[in-house]
Amino acid sequence: MKLALGPVLYYWTREALLDFYAGVADSAADIVYLGEVVCARRHHLRLDDWLALASDLSASGKEVVLSSQALIESESDLRTLRRIVANGDFTVEANDMGAVRLLAGRVPFVAGPHLNIYNGETLAWFARLGASRFVLPLELSRDILRELQSARPAGMQTEVFAYGRMPLAFSARCFTARHHNLPKDDCQFRCLEDADGLALQTRDKAAFLTLNGIQTQSALVYDLSDSIGELRSLGVDVVRLSPQSRNMIEIIESFRERCAGRPGASLEGLRVAPPCNGYWHGVPGMEYRTPT
Amino acid sequence: MSVPELVCPAGNLPSLKVAVDNGADWVYMGLKDDTNARNFAGLNFDAASARAGLRYAHAAGAKMLLAINTYPQGLASPRWQRAIDSAAELGIDAVILADAGLMNYAAERHSQLRLHLSVQTSATNYEAINFYHERFGIARAVLPRVLSLAQVADVVKNTPVPIEVFGFGSLCVMVEGRCALSSYVTGESPNTRGVCSPAKAVRWEKHGDILDVRLNGILIDRFAAAENAGYPTLCKGRFNVEDETYYAIEEPSSLNAMALLPELANIGIAAIKIEGRQRGPAYVAAVTRIWRAAIDAHAQNPAGFSVHADWANGLARVAEGQQHTLGAYHRKWK
Numbered sequence: 001m002k003l004a005l006g007p008v009l010y011y012w013t014r015e016a017l018l019d020f021y022a023g024v025a026d027s028a029a030d031i032v033y034l035g036e037v038v039c040a041r042r043h044h045l046r047l048d049d050w051l052a053l054a055s056d057l058s059a060s061g062k063e064v065v066l067s068s069q070a071l072i073e074s075e076s077d078l079r080t081l082r083r084i085v086a087n088g089d090f091t092v093e094a095n096d097m098g099a100v101r102l103l104a105g106r107v108p109f110v111a112g113p114h115l116n117i118y119n120g121e122t123l124a125w126f127a128r129l130g131a132s133r134f135v136l137p138l139e140l141s142r143d144i145l146r147e148l149q150s151a152r153p154a155g156m157q158t159e160v161f162a163y164g165r166m167p168l169a170f171s172a173r174c175f176t177a178r179h180h181n182l183p184k185d186d187c188q189f190r191c192l193e194d195a196d197g198l199a200l201q202t203r204d205k206a207a208f209l210t211l212n213g214i215q216t217q218s219a220l221v222y223d224l225s226d227s228i229g230e231l232r233s234l235g236v237d238v239v240r241l242s243p244q245s246r247n248m249i250e251i252i253e254s255f256r257e258r259c260a261g262r263p264g265a266s267l268e269g270l271r272v273a274p275p276c277n278g279y280w281h282g283v284p285g286m287e288y289r290t291p292t
Numbered sequence: 293m294s295v296p297e298l299v300c301p302a303g304n305l306p307s308l309k310v311a312v313d314n315g316a317d318w319v320y321m322g323l324k325d326d327t328n329a330r331n332f333a334g335l336n337f338d339a340a341s342a343r344a345g346l347r348y349a350h351a352a353g354a355k356m357l358l359a360i361n362t363y364p365q366g367l368a369s370p371r372w373q374r375a376i377d378s379a380a381e382l383g384i385d386a387v388i389l390a391d392a393g394l395m396n397y398a399a400e401r402h403s404q405l406r407l408h409l410s411v412q413t414s415a416t417n418y419e420a421i422n423f424y425h426e427r428f429g430i431a432r433a434v435l436p437r438v439l440s441l442a443q444v445a446d447v448v449k450n451t452p453v454p455i456e457v458f459g460f461g462s463l464c465v466m467v468e469g470r471c472a473l474s475s476y477v478t479g480e481s482p483n484t485r486g487v488c489s490p491a492k493a494v495r496w497e498k499h500g501d502i503l504d505v506r507l508n509g510i511l512i513d514r515f516a517a518a519e520n521a522g523y524p525t526l527c528k529g530r531f532n533v534e535d536e537t538y539y540a541i542e543e544p545s546s547l548n549a550m551a552l553l554p555e556l557a558n559i560g561i562a563a564i565k566i567e568g569r570q571r572g573p574a575y576v577a578a579v580t581r582i583w584r585a586a587i588d589a590h591a592q593n594p595a596g597f598s599v600h601a602d603w604a605n606g607l608a609r610v611a612e613g614q615q616h617t618l619g620a621y622h623r624k625w626k
Contacts, residue, residue, distance in 0.1 A: 071467055072417045073443050081419075098419030101426075114470055116414070116483065118363035121393030139472040139481060140365065147366030169471040169527075172438035172620045175541060179533050184626040200540055201532040202511040208531065209473075211540070216466070218476060278479070284508060285476035 001232055001259045003252060004031035004159060006242040007067040007093075009167060010212055011191045014044040016245075021053055023249050025060040028256035031238060032057050033093055035067040035084065039174070039213045040077055041187065047083055054090050063091075070095040070114045071170045071214065091132075100129060108132040113161060114170075118144075120151030127153035135159045135240065138166050138222070141282035142230065149235050157237040162224040163251065164242025165197065165210050165217040165273070166285065175211040195245035196272045207273060218286065223275035225267055226291040228258040244272050294560045295591045296553075299357070299456060300580045301569040303335045308345045310577035312352045315584030319349055320357035320388065322486075322569065327375045328359045329390075329412055330569040331486030342382055355385035359569075361410035362486045363391045373397050380405045386431065389413075390469060390483075395428040408456070409433035412482065414469035418450035425453050432456055434565060436468045437547065440623045445559045454562030459549045460579055460607065461567025463619055465527050465542040473526055478508045489525045496521075505529075545615035548607055550583070550599050552621055553590050575610045582606050 005024060008017065024032060034050050034057070036042050045053070054064040066084050069077060078098065085092055085102040094100045095112035103109040111117055111126045113135040126134060136145055138161055149158065176198055177187040191198075197210035197217055207219035224231065224239075231239060241248075241255060247270040257264035267275070278287035300316035302308035311319045322328030324336040337345060342358070349356045358379045364372040372394055379387045380402040387405060389395050390412035398405055411434040415421050421433045434456045435444060448455050466473070468482070475481035478493040489507055497504040501517040505524040512529035515521040522528070527541040547567070549556070556564065564587070566579050582603045590597040608616070619625055 070470070071438070072420075073439060075446060078417060078419060096417070096420060097413075097415060097423055098417045101419045101423035104423075114414075116363055116391070116469060118365045118391065118483070119369050119393055120367055121364075121369045121397065122391055123393075125392050125396050137472075137483075139475045139484060144366040151367060166472075166476070168473050168476050169466040171466045171541075172440075173465060173542075173626045179536075179540065183624060185623070198533060203514050203530060203532060203537060204511045205532070206510065208510060211533065216473065216541070279475070282479075284479040285472065286510075 001228075001236060002030040002238045003028060003255055003259060004033060004238045004240045005029045005252065006161070006164065006240045007033045007035055007037045008243045009038055009215065009217070010195055010197060010245070011039070011042045011189065012044070012195060012245070013192065014049075016195070017045055018053075020243070020248070021057065025057055025062070027249050027252045029062065029241075029252050031063045031065060033065045033067045037067050037070050037095060038215045039191075040069060040074075040080065041189070042191075047080060051087060051089075058090075065091045065093050065110055067093040067112065068095050068099045070112075070167075071172070072096045072098050073172065104129040106130070110159075111135065113137060113167075120148060123148060123151070123156065124153050127156050131156065133157035133159055133238065135161065138168070139279050139285060142227075142234065142280050143282055145234055145236075152235075158235065159238035159240055160224070160231060160236050161222065162231065162239045162241065163255065164222060164244065165219070166222045167215050167217055168209075168285075169216040171214050171216070174213050175216065176213050179211065218276065219273055220276035220286055220288075221271045221273050222277060222279070222285075223267060223271065224277060224280055225255060225258055225264065227277070227280060228255070230291075232259075246272075293557050293594065294562060296556060296561050296587060297563040298580065298583055298587055299563050299565040301566055301571070301576060302345065303330065303332075303569040303571065304337070305341045305345055306573045307569075307576040309348055310573045311580050312349050312354045314577050314580035316354055316580050318355045318357055318385070318563070319345070320359055320569070321345065322359045323375055323378075326362055326486045327372050329361045329410075329482050329486045330359075331362070332491075332570050335570060339378065339382070342384075346382060346384065357386050357388055357408065358384045359388040359410065360394065361388050361390040361412045363483045364394070365484060369393055369397070376402065376405070388434070395424065395430070399428040406431045409453075410469075411436050411458070412469040414467050416467065418447045421447065421451045421453050425451070432562060434458075437464055438467050438620045440626070441552065441555055441559070441621045442623075444561070444621070448560050456563035456565050457549075457556065457561055458547060458567060459556075459564035459583065461546060463542070463545065463547040463617065477510050477526055489523075494524055543615055543617075545617045546611045547619045548611065548616040549618060549621055550586055550603065550607070552618065553586055554594060554597055557590060557594065571610075578606055578610050
């Protein structure tokens with residue numbers, strides 16, 4: 001199984017991003033997804049910067065994929081999307097059907113986690129359009145994955161989101177700006193303050209969700225590190241780890257060991273929050289089941 | 293300028309009849325299972341009631357839509373495909389689909405069956421809508437409730453597909469089809485089971501004067517004695533962020549875009565959809581009657597259109613929560 005580092009879902013400074021990817025270049029990750037998936041207003045790295053970073057990482061031996069924005073609302077979003085699709089060098093992860101229209105029948109692409117590939121027929125349709133890999137929707141279980149794998153088209157790779165706070169929802173509204181009583185159009189980029197998102201608790205102080213601009217994430221960290229054997233036996237090709245602001249290189253290393261069949265360092269103390277894995281077991285996503 | 297068609301919800305046969313009686317151009321319904329996004333106990337149609345509804349609608353010159361807008365999972369598509377077959381056999385006027393595999397099936401097997409793109413497809417831009425049009429010949433697309441009026445206008449201008457938008461009813465804050473919050477908490481979501489914050493996961497707890505409401509154990513809101521306690525849709529509760537307690541995602545308000553009817557008609561919107569298959573016939577009757585009156589009044593005299601006070605009051609009486617919003621149509625909402 002290959003290890004993929006998903007796109008950074010938060011807004012980090014240019015310096016923080018470049019530092020992070022300098023570390024990634026020397027890490028055990030095989031595949032690196034790059035680009036801004038959440039909010040078009042974030043601009044510390046522009047597309048040209050992402051492309052330069054892609055070239056550097058590629059020269060370090062990484063397979064680089066450019067991830068496209070999940071919620072595409074405006075003509076300006078579409079212009080960026082067209083430039084990503086036309087980059088000529090790197091595979092694109094489509095996270096919206098608009099991106100699929102621009103890619104289908106032209107170049108192989110990755111069908112991202114937000115395209116809603118829930119069943120074998122839809123997976124087969126994406127294969128015919130030219131998808132070479134698909135990312136399982138987060139809310140699907142291992143039992144559904146087993147069914148999808150049994151009907152998987154030839155040449156299609158399967159990727160599973162296996163670590164990180166889960167992107168559960170997208171809105172037109174920016175919840176970070178709302179928290180600071182700012183309009184979205186004048187958000188003052190306050191999401192820069194939250195390197196791993198802004199914690200939302202219930203009124204009895206339970207960690208519940210994480211606000212990340214227009215995206216809402218789980219508070220808990222999805223963690224399939226103890227189910228790597230199961231992922232392998234299900235024929236999963238790629239395991240996706242979603243970046244957090246600290247300890248990421250150690251987490252990648254632990255997964256590398258586990259993928260090689262060795263124990264790997266414990267992730268206790270490395271995660272930014274306690275783990276959950278309910279979706280994998282077919283129960284509410286926030287639950288944690290001890291792997292069998 | 294368009295005269296938008298009025299698309300009204302029918303959770304059961306009595307609702308369907310009052311929608312037709314009060315001037316709906318289309319009524320939309322679902323089957324009694326998880327193939328549709330309002331899979332609630334006691335709701336929806338079996339084959340006999342669907343046939344009766346179709347006869348009733350057609351006799352009055354109205355059309356009927358069948359929503360098959362959840363996502364079959366794994367190898368489960370055949371059951372959803374049978375629902376499409378049934379729609380074609382019954383002579384349903386169009387089906388509302390979300391899953392690409394099902395659209396592909398419908399386009400191949402039932403080329404005469406008219407396809408509408410469900411809001412659950414999350415198609416927010418014309419590239420996406422035009423793709424579904426090229427591949428499956430969709431005849432209409434329902435936009436998610438996340439676009440501003442200017443963005444809606446841009447979509448309409450750049451697609452041959454007639455566009456339907458939500459005009460009234462419960463408001464989804466998240467892009468429909470891309471929200472797994474409900475399954476995160478309860479194991480069931482709109483995409484997988486056709487439900488959001490399902491009633492079976494709700495628990496009310498009285499502690500003295502305080503009323504807590506939980507969804508599978510998660511505290512969604514806490515009400516003081518004087519407060520109205522609404523249904524705990526999980527994105528409409530009060531939460532703590534940096535020690536501030538507020539409606540961190542959205543207030544328990546509902547959408548009412550009637551004041552925007554002139555703009556929607558100018559943009560060239562083909563149809564306005566009323567949310568609420570889970571609501572009863574009284575809601576459906578009132579909302580349909582008022583929106584019919586408003587659309588007709590606007591069509592007859594666009595320049596003189598204004599929202600009559602009795603329309604506004606009538607809608608306020610049946611709305612969920614006490615507040616109305618223009619939602620994302622109004623850029624400031626974002």
